[in-house]
Amino acid sequence: MFLRLLYESFRRQRRRKLLAGVAILLGTTAVTAMLALATTIGDRIHQELAVYGANIVVTPVADSLDVKVGGVNLKPANGGAYLHESDLIKLRGIFWANNITGVSPELRVDSVAIVGNMNSAPIPVKERGLWFDHDLGGLRTGAPQLHPWWKLTGQWPQLFKGSDTFQVVLGASLAKRLNLKVGDGFILNGPTQQAVDGHGQASAVGIVSTGDDTDNEVLVPLQIAQGGLGADNAVSRVEISARTKPEDAFARSDPDKLTGKKHDLWYCSPYANSIAYQIREAIPGANAEQVRQVEQSEGTVLSRISGLMWLISAAALLAAGFAVSAAMATAILERRAEIGLMRSLGASRSAIALLFYSETGLLAVFAGACGYLIGSSLAAWLGAKIFATGTATTFASIHIATVLNPVLLPIVVGLALIVAIAGSTPAIRQALRMDPSSILRADA
Amino acid sequence: MTLSMSTILRRSLIHRRARSLSALVALTVSAGVATALLTLYADLDAKLHHEFRSFGANIVITAPASSALPQDALAKVRQVAGSDALVAPFAYAIATTDRGTPVVVAGTDFAAVKKLDASWAIENGAWPDPSDTQAALIGQRAANFIADEHAVKLTFAGKPLTLHGTGRIKTGGDEDSRIYIPLPAFTAWTGTTTSVIEVQISGNAQKIDAAITGLKSALPGMQVQPVRQLVEGESRIVDRTHTLMYAAVLLIALTVGVSVLATLSASVLERRRDFALMKALGGSQSQLISLFLLEAALLAFAGVIAGYIIGSALAWAISETNFGTASLPRIEVLPLVLLLNMAIAVMAALFPARVLRGLQPAALLKGE
Numbered sequence: 001m002f003l004r005l006l007y008e009s010f011r012r013q014r015r016r017k018l019l020a021g022v023a024i025l026l027g028t029t030a031v032t033a034m035l036a037l038a039t040t041i042g043d044r045i046h047q048e049l050a051v052y053g054a055n056i057v058v059t060p061v062a063d064s065l066d067v068k069v070g071g072v073n074l075k076p077a078n079g080g081a082y083l084h085e086s087d088l089i090k091l092r093g094i095f096w097a098n099n100i101t102g103v104s105p106e107l108r109v110d111s112v113a114i115v116g117n118m119n120s121a122p123i124p125v126k127e128r129g130l131w132f133d134h135d136l137g138g139l140r141t142g143a144p145q146l147h148p149w150w151k152l153t154g155q156w157p158q159l160f161k162g163s164d165t166f167q168v169v170l171g172a173s174l175a176k177r178l179n180l181k182v183g184d185g186f187i188l189n190g191p192t193q194q195a196v197d198g199h200g201q202a203s204a205v206g207i208v209s210t211g212d213d214t215d216n217e218v219l220v221p222l223q224i225a226q227g228g229l230g231a232d233n234a235v236s237r238v239e240i241s242a243r244t245k246p247e248d249a250f251a252r253s254d255p256d257k258l259t260g261k262k263h264d265l266w267y268c269s270p271y272a273n274s275i276a277y278q279i280r281e282a283i284p285g286a287n288a289e290q291v292r293q294v295e296q297s298e299g300t301v302l303s304r305i306s307g308l309m310w311l312i313s314a315a316a317l318l319a320a321g322f323a324v325s326a327a328m329a330t331a332i333l334e335r336r337a338e339i340g341l342m343r344s345l346g347a348s349r350s351a352i353a354l355l356f357y358s359e360t361g362l363l364a365v366f367a368g369a370c371g372y373l374i375g376s377s378l379a380a381w382l383g384a385k386i387f388a389t390g391t392a393t394t395f396a397s398i399h400i401a402t403v404l405n406p407v408l409l410p411i412v413v414g415l416a417l418i419v420a421i422a423g424s425t426p427a428i429r430q431a432l433r434m435d436p437s438s439i440l441r442a443d444a
Numbered sequence: 445m446t447l448s449m450s451t452i453l454r455r456s457l458i459h460r461r462a463r464s465l466s467a468l469v470a471l472t473v474s475a476g477v478a479t480a481l482l483t484l485y486a487d488l489d490a491k492l493h494h495e496f497r498s499f500g501a502n503i504v505i506t507a508p509a510s511s512a513l514p515q516d517a518l519a520k521v522r523q524v525a526g527s528d529a530l531v532a533p534f535a536y537a538i539a540t541t542d543r544g545t546p547v548v549v550a551g552t553d554f555a556a557v558k559k560l561d562a563s564w565a566i567e568n569g570a571w572p573d574p575s576d577t578q579a580a581l582i583g584q585r586a587a588n589f590i591a592d593e594h595a596v597k598l599t600f601a602g603k604p605l606t607l608h609g610t611g612r613i614k615t616g617g618d619e620d621s622r623i624y625i626p627l628p629a630f631t632a633w634t635g636t637t638t639s640v641i642e643v644q645i646s647g648n649a650q651k652i653d654a655a656i657t658g659l660k661s662a663l664p665g666m667q668v669q670p671v672r673q674l675v676e677g678e679s680r681i682v683d684r685t686h687t688l689m690y691a692a693v694l695l696i697a698l699t700v701g702v703s704v705l706a707t708l709s710a711s712v713l714e715r716r717r718d719f720a721l722m723k724a725l726g727g728s729q730s731q732l733i734s735l736f737l738l739e740a741a742l743l744a745f746a747g748v749i750a751g752y753i754i755g756s757a758l759a760w761a762i763s764e765t766n767f768g769t770a771s772l773p774r775i776e777v778l779p780l781v782l783l784l785n786m787a788i789a790v791m792a793a794l795f796p797a798r799v800l801r802g803l804q805p806a807a808l809l810k811g812e
């Protein structure tokens with residue numbers, strides 16, 4: 001009998017069920033979409049913030065200071081101190097290795113010269129050896145990844161072993177000054193005035209505009225720069241981009257003064273300071289520092305935007321809760337006559353309450369689950385649309401696994417249940433309290 | 445006795461107090477949410493740009509090689525950039541420390557730098573007092589090459605200078621290898637003046653472009669460069685957050701709107717018997733619809749007034765919690781909220797009226 005009542009109620013009162021169902025569906029859709037966006041916003045904004053470049057810089061421990069004004073290095077911190085390129089693979093072995101998203105080593109060679117043809121005088125330029133697309137123990141990384149604001153015409157250089165010529169990229173100002181184009185060839189002389197290990201015939205495969213002093217440099221593969229300097233394996237500076245947790249008071253504490261558990265907790269938190277500490281441990285002779293301008297500011301921006309999303313989600317939850325409970329109350333109030341009839345036919349109050357709560361529950365679970373699915377896809381679509389980086393986004397390119405957040409399903413359906421039941425309770429109670437005969441008389 | 449429209453309206457609202465109240469609550473919620481979100485949305489760009497101030501300067505003015513910035517450059521920059529912009533002058537020279545190590549010494553205005561470069565950390569001390577003409581901030585790496593931080597002895601072209609360090613700067617950048625001293629002391633010592641002016645303009649890319657154009661024409665011959673990654677990154681993130689917020693506003697407004705519509709139209713549908721009775725007593729279709737419309741519009745109007753107050757308070761609370769600065773109520777969102785609520789109310793009244801038109805009063809009154 002109970003099941004039949006339940007079934008008939010859904011079959012015959014389609015309009016009423018539809019209204020309440022639509023209210024729950026829309027409410028859960030909005031709440032799911034907002035929560036799904038709020039939980040992923042941190043990663044998305046972090047990706048956007050990658051445009052600011054490295055947040056940790058590693059330099060060799062030097063016995064003198066950099067004398068550098070306005071990007072011009074007047075006296076590099078001592079010629080002899082370099083990091084070893086082969087040590088960089090150790091970055092993949094530190095505790096927070098998976099948080100390191102980009103590594104870009106560089107080697108500056110100050111006195112190389114471009115010779116356009118046999119008759120012209122050599123023009124002194126600065127050269128910088130970089131990784132462009134390097135495989136660091138499974139992580140493909142390099143300078144273009146850490147400098148997304150660099151604008152390239154042409155392509156990044158590749159290294160061909162055993163080839164006589166090598167590929168370079170020219171800074172935009174330099175290319176303009178020397179009147180060189182993509183595809184032009186020239187001789188690049190190393191600092192020792194002799195063509196050592198690859199220095200010699202070069203061809204420009206790209207021109208890069210950076211908006212800083214790199215515009216006046218020649219960018220070459222790291223190995224070429226090392227060959228030119230006669231210092232195999234040498235790296236003068238490494239930029240690292242890492243996913244970090246915004247700094248708090250604990251992050252600023254000195255790890256060497258912390259004891260036991262606190263030290264472990266500090267060490268195992270992804271603060272820029274602790275990642276830098278682990279890098280110092282892993283690479284001998286390295287001095288790793290967080291870049292405060294990037295690290296500090298990213299932290300604030302990140303926490304503000306995700307905080308805003310959470311608060312908006314809370315507002316959405318509140319509004320959806322109000323709307324759904326109002327819709328449920330109306331749906332029950334409409335059926336007072338039905339309640340009166342059942343009461344006069346001898347149904348107990350608890351039996352009626354059970355029937356109505358079951359209806360509400362079924363509706364909430366069904367509409368809530370649909371709302372979860374729609375809201376999740378909406379969030380994925382919105383996220384992809386808003387944060388699309390260059391590539392066109394289609395539904396096919398969104399993975400199911402990343403769209404559906406399984407944690408949200410019970411939360412959203414549970415909330416829908418609570419709100420729907422809470423919304424219908426006052427109406428059910430009120431209808432049950434009333435005298436059946438007066439209900440029936442008032443509302444035929 | 446003739447029943448006027450206003451009497452029917454008043455009685456209908458008062459006698460069905462519970463029903464009117466629930467409709468009012470629904471309309472207040474929709475108006476409140478719309479007000480809060482629109483107020484936040486209108487304020488969002490200014491608030492976000494404010495957060496990006498911690499990244500420091502986004503425009504750098506330098507003199508081309510073999511010339512210097514004009515004497516009045518700083519005053520001109522301040523005038524062009526406006527009172528909202530942060531401006532700091534820098535002058536550089538290479539001196540030797542008491543241990544004979546070459547070091548970059550920078551002359552600057554500490555009060556301006558403290559505001560411009562909020563991310564600089566000062567360790568083992570504090571920012572120098574503005575009245576202290578012999579103060580110095582020492583980069584944390586430079587500090588390793590100085591014998592006594594309380595009496596820093598520097599030599600430039602044979603001229604000695606003794607300063608007392610008030611703290612160490614930690615930035616993770618080139619600043620760590622420098623020593624910063626007050627500009628007047630720097631000029632008196634080296635004879636050179638400001639060579640770089642760093643400016644921070646708060647705003648979107650267009651505003652920064654306009655400032656660059658203005659600075660270029662005020663300082664002909666000088667190099668005015670944007671810090672590209674900062675300008676690009678900022679406008680990208682602000683744009684994206686802006687769009688995200690816009691999507692959120694639409695989504696929530698739609699949800700609340702449709703739910704309110706469902707509640708209101710159900711409450712109108714429930715009054716089929718009133719409708720039948722009035723029709724049987726000679727009311728015309730248009731009279732009845734206008735009655736429903738008027739009732740709904742009245743509720744919507746009351747909802748907007750209450751919702752505007754609640755929504756403004758909500759927006760204030762959200763931005764106070766998140767950004768630490770208040771969002772003041774904005775009167776310009778009111779027409780939009782009113783329009784939205786009226787549209788919901790009118791639709792809620794018209795939707796059931798279409799259903800009711802086909803019904804026969806007699807059949808309905810008999811209870812079929």
